[in-house]
Amino acid sequence: xxxxxxxxxxxxxxxxxxxxxxxxxxxxxxxxxxxxxxxxxxxxxxxxxxxxxxxxxxxxxxxxxxxxxxxxxxxxxxxxxxxxxxxxxxxxxxxxxxxxxxxxxxxxxxxxxxxxxxxxxxxxxxxxxxxxxxxxxxxxxxxxxxxxxxxxxxxxxxxxxxxxxxxxxxxxxxxxxxxxxxxxxxxxxxxxxxxxxxxxxxxxxxxxxxxxxxxxxxxxxxxxxxxxxxxxxxxxxxxxxxxxxxxxxxxxxxxxxxxxxxxxxxxxxxxxxxxxxxxxxxxxxxxxxxxxxxxxxxxxxxxxxxxxxxxxxxxxxxxxxxxxx
Amino acid sequence: xxxxxxxxxxxxxxxxxxxxxxxxxxxxxxxxxxxxxxxxxxxxxxxxxxxxxxxxxxxxxxxxxxxxxxxxxxxxxxxxxxxxxxxxxxxxxxxxxxxxxxxxxxxxxxxxxxxxxxxxxxxxxxxxxxxxxxxxxxxxxxxxxxxxxxxxxxxxxxxxxxxxxxxxxxxxxxxxxxxxxxxxxxxxxxxxxxxxxxxxxxxxxxxxxxxxxxxxxxxxxxxxxxxxxxxxxxxxxxxxxxxxxxxxxxxxxxxxxxxxxxxxxxxxx
Numbered sequence: 036x037x038x039x040x041x042x043x044x045x046x047x048x049x050x051x052x053x054x055x056x057x058x059x060x061x062x063x064x065x066x067x068x069x070x071x072x073x074x075x076x077x078x079x080x081x082x083x084x085x086x087x088x089x090x091x092x093x094x095x096x097x098x099x100x101x102x103x104x105x106x107x108x109x110x111x112x113x114x115x116x117x118x119x120x121x122x123x124x125x126x127x128x129x130x131x132x133x134x135x136x137x138x139x140x141x142x143x144x145x146x147x148x149x150x151x152x153x154x155x156x157x158x159x160x161x162x163x164x165x166x167x168x169x170x171x172x173x174x175x176x177x178x179x180x181x182x183x184x185x186x187x188x189x190x191x192x193x194x195x196x197x198x199x200x201x202x203x204x205x206x207x208x209x210x211x212x213x214x215x216x217x218x219x220x221x222x223x224x225x226x227x228x229x230x231x232x233x234x235x236x237x238x239x240x241x242x243x244x245x246x247x248x249x250x251x252x253x254x255x256x257x258x259x260x261x262x263x264x265x266x267x268x269x270x271x272x273x274x275x276x277x278x279x280x281x282x283x284x285x286x287x288x289x290x291x292x293x294x295x296x297x298x299x300x301x302x303x304x305x306x307x308x309x310x311x312x313x314x315x316x317x318x319x320x321x322x323x324x325x326x327x328x329x330x331x332x333x334x335x336x337x338x339x340x341x342x343x344x345x346x347x348x349x350x351x352x353x354x355x356x357x358x359x360x
Numbered sequence: 361x362x363x364x365x366x367x368x369x370x371x372x373x374x375x376x377x378x379x380x381x382x383x384x385x386x387x388x389x390x391x392x393x394x395x396x397x398x399x400x401x402x403x404x405x406x407x408x409x410x411x412x413x414x415x416x417x418x419x420x421x422x423x424x425x426x427x428x429x430x431x432x433x434x435x436x437x438x439x440x441x442x443x444x445x446x447x448x449x450x451x452x453x454x455x456x457x458x459x460x461x462x463x464x465x466x467x468x469x470x471x472x473x474x475x476x477x478x479x480x481x482x483x484x485x486x487x488x489x490x491x492x493x494x495x496x497x498x499x500x501x502x503x504x505x506x507x508x509x510x511x512x513x514x515x516x517x518x519x520x521x522x523x524x525x526x527x528x529x530x531x532x533x534x535x536x537x538x539x540x541x542x543x544x545x546x547x548x549x550x551x552x553x554x555x556x557x558x559x560x561x562x563x564x565x566x567x568x569x570x571x572x573x574x575x576x577x578x579x580x581x582x583x584x585x586x587x588x589x590x591x592x593x594x595x596x597x598x599x600x601x602x603x604x605x606x607x608x609x610x611x612x613x614x615x616x617x618x619x620x621x622x623x624x625x626x627x628x629x
Contacts, residue, residue, distance in 0.1 A: 109457050111625040125625055129362075129463035137461055144458040146376070148383040153376050160372040161462050163365075189383075 039213060039245050040083035040106065045115035047076040047101050075101040077269040078115065083247070085212075088239055090260030090277075091249040094355050098269040099249040100217050106247065107137045107215045119213060133162060136211040140221030143202055145190045151201045152186040155208060162209035169208065176204040179234055196227040203231065207238065214238075216248040220255055232258050253348045267355055277347075285350045288324045290317050292331065293339035304331055313338075318345070366468045373472035380473070381480045388477070392484045395437055396492075399429040402556060403496060418561040426498035428558055430489050431583040436555065437485045439518045439578045441474055444542045447529040451624070460621060467526060467613070474522060501588055509595050510586040516602040521578035523609035530613075533620040554580025560589075574605040 053069045054060050076098040083089055091099040104110040106117060108124035108131065117124055122131035145154040159169040177183050180200045185193060193201065203219065216235070220228040232255055239246055250256055256263055256277070263280055265273040273280055290305070294313045301307050304327050305319035319327045324342060331337060344350070381388065407422035415421060420428070450456045459466040528545055532538045550556055552566070552575040559567050559580050570576045581598050584590050590598065 107461060109460060109625060111622065127460060127621075132461055132463040135461075137458075139454070139457075142454040142457070144455075146380060149376065149379045153379055156372060157376050160369045161464050163368075 037085050038082045039085045039120055040081075040247075041118045042082065042106070043080050043116045044078045045076060045080070045102070045105060045117055046074065046078050046113050047098075047105060047110060048072050048074045048113045074269050076105070076112075076266075079266070079269075079271045080115075081264060081271065081274055083245060085245055086239065086243045087262060088235075088246040088248065088260050090256035090263045091247065091266060092253075092256060092263055092351060093249075093266040097266045099266055101269075102266065103137070103215045103217050103247060103249060107135055108132070109137070133209060134211055135213045135215065136206040136209070137215045138203055138206045138217065138219050140199070140218035143190070143198060145198070145201055145205060147191050148189055150187050150189055151182075151193070154190065154201075155186075155205055158205055158208045164209060172208055172210065176207060179237065180204055180230075196223050199223060199227070199231065203234070210242060210244075212242075212244055214244055214246045214248075216246065218249055218251065220250060220252055228252065228255065229258075235259060253351065257347060265351075265354065272354065281344050281347060281350055284354045285344050286321055286353070287318045287345060288321055289343045289345050290319060290324075290328065290331070291315075291339075291341040291343065292317070292335075292337055295336040295338055299335060362465065366464055369464060369468060370472060373469050374476050377469070377473040378476040378480065381477045385480060385483075388481055389484045392437075392481055392488070395440070395485070396433065396488045398555070399433045399436075400492065403429040406557065407496075418558070420558065420561070421499070423497055423499035425558075426493075426496035427500050427587055428583060430493055430496070430498050431586050432555065432579065433492070434485060434489055435514060435517065435582045435586075436579055437481065438478055438514055439521045439582075441522050441525050443470060443474075443522070444525050444529045444538070444545070447532040448536070448538050451532055456624065460624070465617075470526065471522065474518075502586060503588060506586055506588045510582055513582040513585045513595070513598065513602070516599065516606060517578040517582045520574055520602055520606050520609065523606060523613060524574050524578075527609055527613050527616060530616050530620045533623045549575045552576060553578065554583065558584075572601070574609075577602045577605060 050070045050072055052064070053071045054064045079098075079102060091102065093099045101110060105112050106119055106124055108127045111125045120131060120134055122128055124131065145151065146157070155173060158164075159166075164172070177186070180203065182200060182204060185197050185201060190198060190201070199219065207214075214235075219235070220231055223231065235246060235248070236259055238244060246259075248255065248259065261276060263273070263275070263277050264271065265280065273283065289308070292301075292315045294315065296313075301310065301315055301317055305317040305323075308316040308318055310316075328340065328342065331340065403425055406417065406420070406425045410417045410420060410422050410425060416424075450459070456466075459469075525545075528541065529538075531541050535541070551562075552559075552570040552573055554570075554576055559570050559576055562570065570580075577598060581602070585595055585598070
């Protein structure tokens with residue numbers, strides 16, 4: 036596989052002014068400004084192959100967006116190196132910019148007051164597409180994202196979901212080889228999230244483009260990203276398959292029991308999550324799973340027993356609230 | 361190289377920005393009220409002064425003041441820009457981030473946006489000039505040769521003012537309080553451009569300073585050219601000064617832009 040993104044020890048720190056509350060502190064800060072350095076990203080290293088879809092996970096302020104911004108060329112790192120398609124991103128060579136795209140869920144680049152199609156036409160000119168290329172790509176995107184009704188509407192008249200679809204289409208007209216998607220599904224309803232997700236997947240399959248995506252919605256990551264990168268407090272905690280993440284970080288297993296005889300006190304086996312009628316869910320430490328399962332089977336009349344990992348959201352939550360597991 | 365490539369984008373940029381500007385024709389027209397009122401106020405003041413001084417001040421009769429301010433209204437409309445007001449907003453709302461990631465310098469779209477705005481709003485300014493002419497009886501002694509000399513002066517005046525103000529707008533990268541800078545600039549511009557009074561009426565040392573600074577060459581100078589106030593030599597010298605300032609501002613922009621983009625990408629937004 037050929038590597039399209041190579042990051043080495045990439046760090047970014049910001050200097051932010053510090054000031055106490057109140058007038059005295061304000062006056063003091065006039066004379067001497069106190070500052071503090073915030074390390075947003077600390078020595079991250081990773082490499083991405085062409086065609087991969089990588090999901091960046093982490094709570095707000097973890098450093099995901101900062102990382103994407105460095106890789107797309109919007110931010111200059113404090114130290115470390117990065118090469119994207121052989122370019123140093125923050126030099127923003129035209130040759131580089133023509134091959135990437137950045138979509139930010141909470142910001143828009145379409146022109147507010149004029150029909151969507153005119154914003155598309157602006158990108159045709161900026162990215163120097165021939166009329167034929169433009170026509171063909173536009174038709175494709177219009178079909179995949181169901182945009183035909185929207186093209187003649189001014190952007191300000193679109194709903195959030197409609198606007199995001201158009202934003203994504205505009206960002207892809209030049210057929211970028213690398214997509215940086217920062218919270219692309221932010222604020223969208225579930226069905227719109229799903230459609231956008233399946234579109235990103237299709238685009239990746241069709242064009243072989245590499246996708247780096249950040250999202251708060253685990254569903255995005257579970258559906259799209261075979262590989263996840265977990266960043267917390269600017270530090271890379273995990274880089275690998277989603278399944279391995281679950282294995283690594285889940286300290287507990289969930290046992291779902293279907294009992295023959297109704298109520299039974301199950302607290303001697305583990306933490307009871309729920310118990311309704313004959314159905315019960317208990318949680319046990321991972322290393323005790325085998326032993327507890329054996330005991331349950333010995334001591335109770337069980338119709339059905341299922342061992343599962345806790346929901347991925349819970350695992351992630353655990354990772355972030357407890358730091359490194 | 362970059363410029364040649366960018367030039368090809370202009371037809372589409374102009375068309376698209378024309379659409380945007382047409383969307384705002386009503387609010388644009390309201391903006392224009394201010395532009396129309398300002399010269400009317402100064403014209404009224406100076407006409408009154410001229411009459412009370414026995415018919416003229418510094419060689420200007422009320423009718424000549426009228427001609428000067430009608431022409432200034434037109435020229436000022438053609439050369440003013442709003443980029444200094446807009447830059448802070450662009451940085452704040454992330455528009456600049458997108459602009460930086462496009463393989464074309466953001467200044468080109470700004471030029472297109474300004475040019476098309478002027479074209480659209482001429483529909484307001486021209487009738488205003490005609491109506492005010494009926495009211496104030498300007499004395500126009502405009503010769504065809506003056507018009508021929510006026511057009512390059514006007515075009516360079518626009519470019520000069522645009523480049524200077526675009527450069528100053530970059531201050532928004534360093535400070536969040538650009539309005540203070542803007543205010544100082546507009547005060548100086550007001551006086552030295554010939555908007556408060558024709559430069560010929562200002563104290564000698566101010567007029568001399570204005571003769572070297574860029575402000576006059578984007579407003580008063582094209583007016584003086586059109587009205588035939590200047591000798592051929594003075595016009596050519598004015599062109600020269602315009603070209604010098606355009607070059608200076610162009611060089612400064614290309615240097616400062618790199619720095620400010622670097623500054624922006626160091627701080628982030």
